[in-house]
Amino acid sequence: xxxxxxxxxxxxxxxxxxxxxxxxxxxxxxxxxxxxxxxxxxxxxxxxxxxxxxxxxxxxxxxxxxxxxxxxxxxxxxxxxxxxxxxxxxxxxxxxxxxxxxxxxxxxxxxxxxxxxxxxxxxxxxxxxxxxxxxxxxxxxxxxxxxxxxxxxxxxxxxxxxxxxxxxxxxxxxxxxxxxxxxxxxxxxxxxxxxxxxxxxxxxxxxxxxxxxxxxxxxxxxxxxxxxxxxxxxxxxxxxxxxxxxxxxxxxxxxxxxxxxxxxxxxxxxxxxxxxxxxxxxxxxxxxxxxxxxxxxxxxxxxxxxxxxxxxxxxxxxxxxxxxxxxxxxxxxxxxxxxxxxxxxxxxxxxxxxxxxxxxxxxxxxxxxxxxxxxxxxxxxxxxxxxxxxxxxxxxxxxxxxxxxxxxxxxxxxxxxxxxxxxxxxxxxxxxxxx
Ligand SMILES: Cc1ncc(COP(=O)(O)O)c(C=O)c1O
Numbered sequence: 001x002x003x004x005x006x007x008x009x010x011x012x013x014x015x016x017x018x019x020x021x022x023x024x025x026x027x028x029x030x031x032x033x034x035x036x037x038x039x040x041x042x043x044x045x046x047x048x049x050x051x052x053x054x055x056x057x058x059x060x061x062x063x064x065x066x067x068x069x070x071x072x073x074x075x076x077x078x079x080x081x082x083x084x085x086x087x088x089x090x091x092x093x094x095x096x097x098x099x100x101x102x103x104x105x106x107x108x109x110x111x112x113x114x115x116x117x118x119x120x121x122x123x124x125x126x127x128x129x130x131x132x133x134x135x136x137x138x139x140x141x142x143x144x145x146x147x148x149x150x151x152x153x154x155x156x157x158x159x160x161x162x163x164x165x166x167x168x169x170x171x172x173x174x175x176x177x178x179x180x181x182x183x184x185x186x187x188x189x190x191x192x193x194x195x196x197x198x199x200x201x202x203x204x205x206x207x208x209x210x211x212x213x214x215x216x217x218x219x220x221x222x223x224x225x226x227x228x229x230x231x232x233x234x235x236x237x238x239x240x241x242x243x244x245x246x247x248x249x250x251x252x253x254x255x256x257x258x259x260x261x262x263x264x265x266x267x268x269x270x271x272x273x274x275x276x277x278x279x280x281x282x283x284x285x286x287x288x289x290x291x292x293x294x295x296x297x298x299x300x301x302x303x304x305x306x307x308x309x310x311x312x313x314x315x316x317x318x319x320x321x322x323x324x325x326x327x328x329x330x331x332x333x334x335x336x337x338x339x340x341x342x343x344x345x346x347x348x349x350x351x352x353x354x355x356x357x358x359x360x361x362x363x364x365x366x367x368x369x370x371x372x373x374x375x376x377x378x379x380x381x382x383x384x385x386x387x388x389x390x391x392x393x394x395x396x397x398x399x400x401x402x403x404x405x406x407x408x409x410x411x412x413x414x415x416x417x418x419x420x421x422x423x424x425x426x427x428x429x430x431x432x433x434x435x
Contacts, residue, residue: 002033033072035060035412036342046395050399050408050409059172062282066284086408092325099261108123109316111286121151136208138172142175144214151315182367207243216253229267236270247274251275251332255328272295287325344409346371360375361379373405384402394424
């Protein structure tokens, strides 16, 4: 299709996500992608430094993942998952549960990150109902984002994205998070205050709370806000002491994004649910997975069908997604992968840290694994759009969250590509993202 025709048809037919079509520039038509590089229909290359909404782990168009999907498509592309099963799904559950903390042994498939969270919320509430216990409050954390379905929006109520749907959301108790950054001297006091607030809340409402959901270690959408593992442990200990089911939303933090394979392993916490998606398939296909304990699963075993978890999606455990996920796991467990992830973190902590320290416009650098973020001093209206345009003009895909600039590259990103990214950031900070 001619680029001009594609652009016009897109303009007249397509509704893009998270986009104000009245003011947004036209979308960039992408023809192909390899590794960390997108190529548009004119042949222009753009370095994908956000892993295409945080999904791409090993790079775009990875041949091992593409091959696994192709071979699976010829064997079994889709089958109803109620009353049927298949080897790629079972094998994926076997391999994922072997990597997670030992108590997490039961896997429920869905389609994306929002549904992985939605499933955990519904399972948690029904667990208490099936046990005949009156627990129906939910607890979430300030700045948490868990997706765009109604339950996920409810527990993400503190995010600014959901004003239009306030009347749809169920009530949720929101507790503070002690966000921190490098050289943050007040973090101990902030953590103590947040944990005291949680203690006070649990004293009153702990026994009525069904479940709590948190993005462990990094709250992505609210600006890559990071907290320390010790703080997360303090939160989880307090929730567990009150018998509250703990849901860790590892949709973004899973699969090595923060260094360790999962944030719960890095922080040494054992939740009752882990929600996975994004990197699950290496970013090649949509799939969600909610992993929980035998205790939760046991609450649903009963002669009555009403006690079953009557929830499912048409494409549950789609074999193509499972095949992609298995191929991605092979790459993730290859010894070269942690080396690559550690290399990215090292570069953030040295080269990016130097640039941030030297700029009066940049502050609050935080780094966990392959993710680095810092805040840019606001400078007039339209700053966010200006930053995006500045980087795109230089062939860099960076999408600041508000005034927070972050990098979340695929693990295959090269040293030269990181050099280009850092140089673009340095130039932007020097000029105020002008020109
Ligand atoms: C932590 C977290 N949870 C859930 C979601 C929702 O995932 P999805 O967009 O696949 O529905 C996201 C998406 O960014 C996320 O970052």
